[in-house]
Amino acid sequence: MASWDKLEKQGPFYYKDHPQLGKIRGLDPWAVDNGIHLIRMEQDAAEGIMMVDESNQQQYGTVHGGMLVAFADTIGGHSLVAHGRMCVTQGSTVNFIRPASGAYLFCRAKPLQVGSRICVVSVEQRNDRDELVTTALFTFAVVKKMDPILLPPKHPSLTF
Numbered sequence: 001m002a003s004w005d006k007l008e009k010q011g012p013f014y015y016k017d018h019p020q021l022g023k024i025r026g027l028d029p030w031a032v033d034n035g036i037h038l039i040r041m042e043q044d045a046a047e048g049i050m051m052v053d054e055s056n057q058q059q060y061g062t063v064h065g066g067m068l069v070a071f072a073d074t075i076g077g078h079s080l081v082a083h084g085r086m087c088v089t090q091g092s093t094v095n096f097i098r099p100a101s102g103a104y105l106f107c108r109a110k111p112l113q114v115g116s117r118i119c120v121v122s123v124e125q126r127n128d129r130d131e132l133v134t135t136a137l138f139t140f141a142v143v144k145k146m147d148p149i150l151l152p153p154k155h156p157s158l159t160f
Contacts, residue, residue: 046079087140
């Protein structure tokens, strides 16, 4: 049994109680189970937040690079759902600007090209001091077209 089998599900969203964020949500059960919270999903961008804690840090006390890529990939993919695209990652380039530390990380993904088969998304991650942590460019392959799903902001003050 996968750990996300215990998550609450309402419609297309999975939910989990988080000690600092309250109830977190997302379309990807793995991401929700790992503390990635989808804040907003509209046509211009998707946004998410992830608390920094021992579960996502490496031995130097900063967030593990693989977790940063997973966070960027998750929010990047979610940005295309608002355009009616269900996608899988085809490729990515991630630039690590500074170590990821602080209380939380904020991620914004903006679709640059939404095609019928291929989509390109630009992603930025910032820390709680609004310092740029990573930039990334993701290419996604469309696996299914669907009705768009929009999600207005849950925490509108958490934007940059």
